[in-house]
Amino acid sequence: MGTEEKLSGTYEILERLGEGSGGVVYKAYHRRLRQPVVLKKMKNRSISRAVNRQEVDILKNLHHSYLPQVLDFLEVDGDVYTVMSYIPGKSFAQLLNEGQHFTQKQLIRWGMQICSALNYLHNQKPPVIHGDIKPANIMLTPEGNICLIDFNIAFYLDDSTVLGYTNGYTSPEQYIMVLSSKSSQTLPGHSEIDERADIYSVGATFYHLATGQRLSDCRQKIDRKLLTECTGEAFAQVIEKATKIDPGERFQSALEMFRAFENITKKDRRYQRLLAGQLGIRMGLVALTAGFIVLAGYGVHEIRRERTDMYNGLVEEQIELRDAGDYEGQEDAFAEASAMMPGALESYYQNACSLYKQERYEDCIAFIDYDICENEKIDLTQARMADVYYLRADSLFRLGDYQNAVETYGEVFRLGTKETVYYRDYAIALAYNGEEENAREILQEAIDYGLKEDSIYYAQGEIEKALGGSDAALADFRECISRTDDNTMKTRAYLMMNEIYEAKGSDTTQREILLEAKEVLPVENQMQILENLAQIDIDLADRSGNGQYRQEAIDVLGEIVSQGWDTYDTYDTLAVLYEKQGQLDSARQTVDTMMEKFGEDYNVYMRYAFLEIDAQELLDNSDRDYTQFAQYYEKALQLYNEEMTDNNEDNEMLLLESVYAQVVEGGWLE
Amino acid sequence: MTGITYGVVLTVTGILGAIGCITGLIVTAVAFPRQRKKMLEKIESE
Incomplete structure (x- = not known):
C-alpha cells in the first residue's frame, strides 16, 4: 500500500499542492473534522527519532488569528507529517x-x-x-x-x-x-x-x-x-x-x-510638522497664560498701591482741613479714608487729633476707646498707638481725671516710645495725681532722653503748681516763656500763670498776664487767652461795676467771633453784656444770630423776654405793651419744660417767672 | 475708591487674558486630536 492509500483512512486527498522544503504537500479533507487540511511531510525525520508528545500537544494548543491551527502529527512509512488547517487565498x-x-x-x-x-x-x-x-x-x-x-x-x-x-x-x-x-x-x-x-x-x-x-x-x-x-x-x-x-x-x-x-x-513629516505646530501653539498659550497671571498679580499690587496712595492723600487732607479749622470736612475725609482701609490706624489717629484740637476731650476719649481700641481690624501693638494713647492720656488730664491719665501714660510707654514730650506730660500728670517722687523721676528720665530746656522749665512749673509751690511755678513758667519758640508751650505757660493768679485771687494781675499773652502770642494761639480775658473782664466789671471792663469784654468776645472761635456761650455772654451795657439793639441782634446759628431753645426766648422787659421799662407807662414779653415768656416756659429734666432748674428762668408774675400782678397783662 | 485706574486695567486685562488663554487651551485639547486624526487618515489613504 502506498503512502497515499495509507493516509486515505482519515484524510481524503484532494490535490497535491506542491513540494515543500520537506517533501510533498497535499490538500486533503479531514473526514472526521469535516474540514480541509494541509498535510506536509517534515524534512528528514526518521522514525527512530523520538517525538515528544508533550511538545506536540503544546504546538496543537497554539491559537492565533494569523496562524494556521496545528491539528496533528502522523507517522506514515517512517515519515512524520504535520496536519494543519487549510488557509484559503x-x-x-x-x-x-x-x-x-x-x-x-x-x-x-x-x-x-x-x-x-x-x-x-x-x-x-x-x-x-x-x-x-x-x-x-x-x-x-x-x-x-x-x-x-x-x-x-x-x-x-x-x-x-x-x-x-x-x-x-x-x-x-x-x-x-x-x-x-x-x-x-x-x-x-x-x-x-x-x-x-x-x-x-x-x-x-x-x-x-x-x-x-x-x-x-x-x-x-x-x-x-x-x-x-x-x-x-x-x-x-x-x-x-x-x-x-x-x-x-x-x-x-x-x-x-x-x-x-x-x-x-x-x-510622516507632515504629521510631525502638525505636532510641532500644535505643541508650539499650546506652549505659547501656556506661556501667555502665565504672563497674564503675572500681569493680573502685578495689577492687584498696583491697585493696592493706588489705594494706599489715595488713603495717604485723604489722611493729608484730614490734617489740612483740621489745621484750617474745617472740622466737618475733616470728618468727611476721615469717613472716606477709614472706609477705604478699615484696618489702617492713621486716619483714626488724625480724627482723634481733630477732636482733641476742638477740646472735645470726652468725645476724643470715647472715640479712642470704641472706634480704635475695640476695632478688631486695627493692630493695637503698632508703634503709632503710643500717640493715640497719649491723646487719651492728655484728654483725661484736661478733664481732671489724673488717675486714669497716669494709667493711660503707662500704655504709652509700654509700646516703647521715647518721645520726651510724652515723658514731660507724664511727669506733670503724676504731679497732679499727687505722686511727686514719681513725677520727678520721670522728668529726670525725660531730661536724660534729651528733653529741651523750655520743656524742662514748663514741666517743673506744672509740678510745682500741682504741689502748691506757686512762686516757684511762676518763676519756672517765666523761664519757659523766655526760652521757648514754641507758641503752643508759651500759650500753656501763660494759661498756667493765669490759673495760679486766679487761685491767688489776683484778678488784676491775671488780666495783666493775659494782656501780655495777647500781645506776645500769634492770633492762632490766642483763643483760650481771649476766653480767659473776656471772663476776667466780666468778673472785674461785676466786682467793680466799671462798665469799661464790660466793654472790653464785649470787644474781646467780638474778636473771638471774628476769628471763628464763636460758640453758643460766646453769643449768650455777649447778649448779656450788651444788655448790661444798655445796648439793647446789639443784644437783640446777638440773640437773633444765636437763634440763627444754633436754633431755638428756651434760653433764646428767655433772653428775648428779658430784653423786652428792659425795652418796655424805658417807655412811659402809657406806652408800655407787655404782649410781646408775654409771648416770649410763654414760649420760653414751654421749651424750658420740654428741655429741662431731672429736676434741674435754671435760676434765670426762675427770675423770669418772677418778673412775669409781677407784670401780671401789675395788671399789665390780661 | 472709584474709577478705572492703571491697576484695575492691568488686573482686568490679566484676568481676561488668562481666561482667554485657558479657553484656548481647552479648545485645543478638543480640536487638536481631531486634527491629528484627520492628518493620519489622510496620510494612510495616500
Missing part, C-alpha cells in the same frame, strides 16, 4: 508573480499582523522561532488578512535539526549556522538563532513586497532610495532597521517592530 509569492503592487497602508497593516503573530510565537515557553519567513509562507486570505504558514516545527522540536535558508529572506546569522552545519569546521559568527532572525526575515519580505525586488542574499543591503520612493521615509526606516546585519541593531522583539509599524504614519 494566495501566498504573497503568487501575488508578486502576478505583478501585484501594494499600498503603504496595506503593508503597514500586514506588517502589524505578522508582528502580532510572531510576538505570540516568540512568547511561548520555549519560544517558537518561525525560521522561514518569506512571501511564499505568508498567505493573503480572502478577508484581506495575512496568515503565517509553515513555521518550523522541527526547529522547535530538536536542537540538532538541520536548518534551512532561503536566499534574500534568511538572516545572516541563520545563514552562517546553516553553513556551519554543512561544514566540518565551525564558522565564526552567531552561535544561536533567536527571535531577531524572524525580524530580519520580515524586513526582507516586506522590502520585496514594497519594491518588487528581492534581496539577493543576506549580505546585500536594501536600496533605501528605492524603498523611500515606493513607501515613504518612515516605512523605509522600519525596514532598514529590521534588516540590519547585526541582530543587536535590529528591533529586539516582534512587539517593538509592531509598534514601529504602528507609528509609521506618525513619523
Whole structure:
C-alpha cells in the first residue's frame, strides 16, 4: 500500500499542492473534522527519532488569528507529517508573480499582523522561532488578512535539526549556522538563532513586497532610495532597521517592530510638522497664560498701591482741613479714608487729633476707646498707638481725671516710645495725681532722653503748681516763656500763670498776664487767652461795676467771633453784656444770630423776654405793651419744660417767672 | 475708591487674558486630536 492509500483512512486527498522544503504537500479533507487540511511531510525525520508528545500537544494548543491551527502529527512509512488547517487565498509569492503592487497602508497593516503573530510565537515557553519567513509562507486570505504558514516545527522540536535558508529572506546569522552545519569546521559568527532572525526575515519580505525586488542574499543591503520612493521615509526606516546585519541593531522583539509599524504614519513629516505646530501653539498659550497671571498679580499690587496712595492723600487732607479749622470736612475725609482701609490706624489717629484740637476731650476719649481700641481690624501693638494713647492720656488730664491719665501714660510707654514730650506730660500728670517722687523721676528720665530746656522749665512749673509751690511755678513758667519758640508751650505757660493768679485771687494781675499773652502770642494761639480775658473782664466789671471792663469784654468776645472761635456761650455772654451795657439793639441782634446759628431753645426766648422787659421799662407807662414779653415768656416756659429734666432748674428762668408774675400782678397783662 | 485706574486695567486685562488663554487651551485639547486624526487618515489613504 502506498503512502497515499495509507493516509486515505482519515484524510481524503484532494490535490497535491506542491513540494515543500520537506517533501510533498497535499490538500486533503479531514473526514472526521469535516474540514480541509494541509498535510506536509517534515524534512528528514526518521522514525527512530523520538517525538515528544508533550511538545506536540503544546504546538496543537497554539491559537492565533494569523496562524494556521496545528491539528496533528502522523507517522506514515517512517515519515512524520504535520496536519494543519487549510488557509484559503494566495501566498504573497503568487501575488508578486502576478505583478501585484501594494499600498503603504496595506503593508503597514500586514506588517502589524505578522508582528502580532510572531510576538505570540516568540512568547511561548520555549519560544517558537518561525525560521522561514518569506512571501511564499505568508498567505493573503480572502478577508484581506495575512496568515503565517509553515513555521518550523522541527526547529522547535530538536536542537540538532538541520536548518534551512532561503536566499534574500534568511538572516545572516541563520545563514552562517546553516553553513556551519554543512561544514566540518565551525564558522565564526552567531552561535544561536533567536527571535531577531524572524525580524530580519520580515524586513526582507516586506522590502520585496514594497519594491518588487528581492534581496539577493543576506549580505546585500536594501536600496533605501528605492524603498523611500515606493513607501515613504518612515516605512523605509522600519525596514532598514529590521534588516540590519547585526541582530543587536535590529528591533529586539516582534512587539517593538509592531509598534514601529504602528507609528509609521506618525513619523510622516507632515504629521510631525502638525505636532510641532500644535505643541508650539499650546506652549505659547501656556506661556501667555502665565504672563497674564503675572500681569493680573502685578495689577492687584498696583491697585493696592493706588489705594494706599489715595488713603495717604485723604489722611493729608484730614490734617489740612483740621489745621484750617474745617472740622466737618475733616470728618468727611476721615469717613472716606477709614472706609477705604478699615484696618489702617492713621486716619483714626488724625480724627482723634481733630477732636482733641476742638477740646472735645470726652468725645476724643470715647472715640479712642470704641472706634480704635475695640476695632478688631486695627493692630493695637503698632508703634503709632503710643500717640493715640497719649491723646487719651492728655484728654483725661484736661478733664481732671489724673488717675486714669497716669494709667493711660503707662500704655504709652509700654509700646516703647521715647518721645520726651510724652515723658514731660507724664511727669506733670503724676504731679497732679499727687505722686511727686514719681513725677520727678520721670522728668529726670525725660531730661536724660534729651528733653529741651523750655520743656524742662514748663514741666517743673506744672509740678510745682500741682504741689502748691506757686512762686516757684511762676518763676519756672517765666523761664519757659523766655526760652521757648514754641507758641503752643508759651500759650500753656501763660494759661498756667493765669490759673495760679486766679487761685491767688489776683484778678488784676491775671488780666495783666493775659494782656501780655495777647500781645506776645500769634492770633492762632490766642483763643483760650481771649476766653480767659473776656471772663476776667466780666468778673472785674461785676466786682467793680466799671462798665469799661464790660466793654472790653464785649470787644474781646467780638474778636473771638471774628476769628471763628464763636460758640453758643460766646453769643449768650455777649447778649448779656450788651444788655448790661444798655445796648439793647446789639443784644437783640446777638440773640437773633444765636437763634440763627444754633436754633431755638428756651434760653433764646428767655433772653428775648428779658430784653423786652428792659425795652418796655424805658417807655412811659402809657406806652408800655407787655404782649410781646408775654409771648416770649410763654414760649420760653414751654421749651424750658420740654428741655429741662431731672429736676434741674435754671435760676434765670426762675427770675423770669418772677418778673412775669409781677407784670401780671401789675395788671399789665390780661 | 472709584474709577478705572492703571491697576484695575492691568488686573482686568490679566484676568481676561488668562481666561482667554485657558479657553484656548481647552479648545485645543478638543480640536487638536481631531486634527491629528484627520492628518493620519489622510496620510494612510495616500
